[in-house]
Amino acid sequence: MNTTEMKTIGFADVEFKSSVLDNTRHLGCRVFHATTEDTIIQMCQAGLTLNTGDNVWQFVRESQPSESIYQVCCQDNRVAVHIPKGECPKGENVQSVALFHADKLTKVNQNDLAVALACFIELGFDPLDAMTLGLAWMTQQARAAGAGWPEDRTWFPTTHFSGDHVMGEEAEFSPIRKDLFTLYPVVDTVEWLALVLEQGVTTAQLRIKDPNDPELKSKIQQAIALGQQYGAQVFINDYWELAIEMGAFGVHLGQEDIEVADLTAIQAAGLRLGISTHGYFEIMRAFNLKPSYIALGHIFPTVTKDMPSQPQGVIRLGQYVALIKGAYPTVAIGGISGERLPKVKATGVDAIALVTAITRASSPKAATQSLLQAMTEKGAPHAALCE
Ligand SMILES: Cc1ncc(COP(=O)(O)OP(=O)(O)O)c(N)n1
Ligand SMILES: Cc1nc(C(=O)O)sc1CCOP(=O)(O)O
Numbered sequence: 001m002n003t004t005e006m007k008t009i010g011f012a013d014v015e016f017k018s019s020v021l022d023n024t025r026h027l028g029c030r031v032f033h034a035t036t037e038d039t040i041i042q043m044c045q046a047g048l049t050l051n052t053g054d055n056v057w058q059f060v061r062e063s064q065p066s067e068s069i070y071q072v073c074c075q076d077n078r079v080a081v082h083i084p085k086g087e088c089p090k091g092e093n094v095q096s097v098a099l100f101h102a103d104k105l106t107k108v109n110q111n112d113l114a115v116a117l118a119c120f121i122e123l124g125f126d127p128l129d130a131m132t133l134g135l136a137w138m139t140q141q142a143r144a145a146g147a148g149w150p151e152d153r154t155w156f157p158t159t160h161f162s163g164d165h166v167m168g169e170e171a172e173f174s175p176i177r178k179d180l181f182t183l184y185p186v187v188d189t190v191e192w193l194a195l196v197l198e199q200g201v202t203t204a205q206l207r208i209k210d211p212n213d214p215e216l217k218s219k220i221q222q223a224i225a226l227g228q229q230y231g232a233q234v235f236i237n238d239y240w241e242l243a244i245e246m247g248a249f250g251v252h253l254g255q256e257d258i259e260v261a262d263l264t265a266i267q268a269a270g271l272r273l274g275i276s277t278h279g280y281f282e283i284m285r286a287f288n289l290k291p292s293y294i295a296l297g298h299i300f301p302t303v304t305k306d307m308p309s310q311p312q313g314v315i316r317l318g319q320y321v322a323l324i325k326g327a328y329p330t331v332a333i334g335g336i337s338g339e340r341l342p343k344v345k346a347t348g349v350d351a352i353a354l355v356t357a358i359t360r361a362s363s364p365k366a367a368t369q370s371l372l373q374a375m376t377e378k379g380a381p382h383a384a385l386c387e
């Protein structure tokens with residue numbers, strides 16, 4: 001194909017070249033990358049399509065949701081992505097729409113967006129994360145703000161799913177004490193909680209996964225009392241109604257939890273809110289709620305929980321931390337051991353959450369002590385970022 005325009009998106013060790021328009025001004029391009037399959041963008045009868053090997057994306061004017069392809073609808077500076085049913089993060093039989101608002105652009109050029117999207121998919125990002133990054137990249141370019149990795153949150157789009165809870169303009173969750181936000185054990189019994197608090201832990205979470213536990217209420221009550229006794233920030237996982245009723249310090253909720261919880265009630269009751277995220281789309285979605293902290297997972301493979309997403313690794317963790325820094329406190333979670341802790345800490349993340357590094361240690365008390373000590377040791381910040 002004779003091309004009239006060549007776009008390049010380059011980051012430190014990867015460079016993508018995209019031939020975008022042929023000489024009859026028809027779109028039809030390949031995104032070249034040395035180590036992965038080519039991604040092909042074509043104009044066909046149905047509109048612009050992007051074939052990434054695993055998925056087909058189609059840029060449409062008006063969307064009639066399809067079960068098998070990602071449909072992208074661009075209007076001014078807003079983008080709607082209809083997610084194929086099988087790929088939907090909310091469940092197999094749900095048709096959901098992810099919405100993006102690139103408010104620093106006046107119009108999203110869909111040819112450029114297709115190229116940027118293809119590049120980030122080639123880099124291994126999940127579809128909605130690739131779209132979030134693609135829009136951040138385009139905004140950064142449009143504002144002549146450099147060719148580095150998108151890290152400045154002012155260039156990022158806002159993201160949400162259709163039907164998401166909308167908080168009042170002024171509403172934000174109560175802050176946590178950052179000086180107490182360091183080692184963050186997540187445990188499933190009151191006994192474990194007492195053990196870590198006795199060792200000097202100042203932030204912890206009670207995570208009981210059986211909602212039918214007959215002693216659930218009493219366990220939550222004991223956890224709250226322990227937090228008060230030790231002057232620690234104790235979060236209750238999932239059970240936000242009980243947490244409000246019993247006056248907990250805070251609750252931790254995941255991406256599905258925030259769809260069913262009464263966030264306004266949690267905020268009005270003065271509880272702190274921590275939110276789980278697993279990539280750019282979810283981080284920007286969490287921003288809408290102005291939470292007390294943002295959790296970033298899972299960094300390494302974990303045996304504690306079945307994860308639908310891939311481990312993020314410390315390089316991405318560093319990029320997420322840079323994006324969030326100054327807006328909300330951050331905590332990393334997933335497969336973090338004493339050995340891995342220095343690399344995680346070097347990303348600049350505020351706190352480190354862990355389960356098995358303590359609960360499966362041969363001496364949990366000694367492990368907690370040594371993890372606490374490692375959190376306070378001064379390391380070279382932003383060093384040791386190789387995985
Ligand atoms: C600190 C912290 N980070 C992440 C999670 C996970 O929350 P969620 O995604 O809702 O999953 P469950 O823990 O409820 O299985 C967490 N609990 N704490
Ligand atoms: C509860 C939980 N949430 C995660 C997330 O990524 O959201 S990872 C995780 C388990 C963390 O356990 P461990 O320290 O044993 O790997």
Ligand SMILES: [Mg+2]
Pocket residue numbers: 237238252253254257
């Ligand atoms: Mg949860």
